[in-house]
Amino acid sequence: MIKVKDSGYGESLNADLTLSMIRALSIVYLACILSSCNLARMHDRASTNRLLRQDYRERTFTDDDGPHHVWSRDTGTEKILLIQGYTGTGAK
Numbered sequence: 851m852i853k854v855k856d857s858g859y860g861e862s863l864n865a866d867l868t869l870s871m872i873r874a875l876s877i878v879y880l881a882c883i884l885s886s887c888n889l890a891r892m893h894d895r896a897s898t899n900r901l902l903r904q905d906y907r908e909r910t911f912t913d914d915d916g917p918h919h920v921w922s923r924d925t926g927t928e929k930i931l932l933i934q935g936y937t938g939t940g941a942k
Contacts, residue, residue: 906921 901921904923906923909920909922910917911920912918
């Protein structure tokens with residue numbers, strides 16, 4: 851709470867300042883929460899558009915572990931295999 855020199859208003863002035871600070875912090879908090887979801891969507895959209903501009907195509911394949919979503923393109927060169935999480939604890 852902000853301490854203000856008592857000029858006849860007493861505790862009501864302190865309470866008003868505290869409530870206004872709470873309201874301001876609530877608005878800032880809400881703005882941060884709402885913008886974080888939008889930032890994630892904006893990043894996803896930008897990444898998708900970048901891949902599409904570079905002739906990548908979405909592919910989904912299914913194996914024993916279920917469906918897998920990947921991006922791929924045919925470059926006419928030798929293919930490489932990227933393995934993610936190979937040393938993780940989820941290996942069977």
